[in-house]
Amino acid sequence: MEKEEIEQTLKELAAESLALKTLLAHLFSGMSEGSDALHAHIKRAFDKAASDLEHVTIHLAESPESYQAVEALRIIENLRPISLRQHG
Numbered sequence: 001m002e003k004e005e006i007e008q009t010l011k012e013l014a015a016e017s018l019a020l021k022t023l024l025a026h027l028f029s030g031m032s033e034g035s036d037a038l039h040a041h042i043k044r045a046f047d048k049a050a051s052d053l054e055h056v057t058i059h060l061a062e063s064p065e066s067y068q069a070v071e072a073l074r075i076i077e078n079l080r081p082i083s084l085r086q087h088g
Contacts, residue, residue, distance in 0.1 A: 021079060028083035039084065046080045 001009075032039035053073040060066035
């Protein structure tokens with residue numbers, strides 16, 4: 001694979017990731033909007049995901065794989081307020 005092909009593939013993956021994150025945020029927001037129970041369930045899911053990723057990050061510490069866990073945690077924390085903002 002040539003450099004240009006790799007760069008194009010990375011751009012496409014980034015766009016796909018952004019599309020999926022945006023879709024999930026809107027799905028969660030819409031689902032939680034009309035139901036206190038569903039809102040609480042989605043909030044707990046975010047809490048559990050963040051906790052799991054925090055533990056993975058600590059476990060991986062200085063290893064190269066820790067970057068992925070830190071990035072995943074950042075994404076979860078960025079999605080949380082967007083996904084839960086409509087409730088209340």
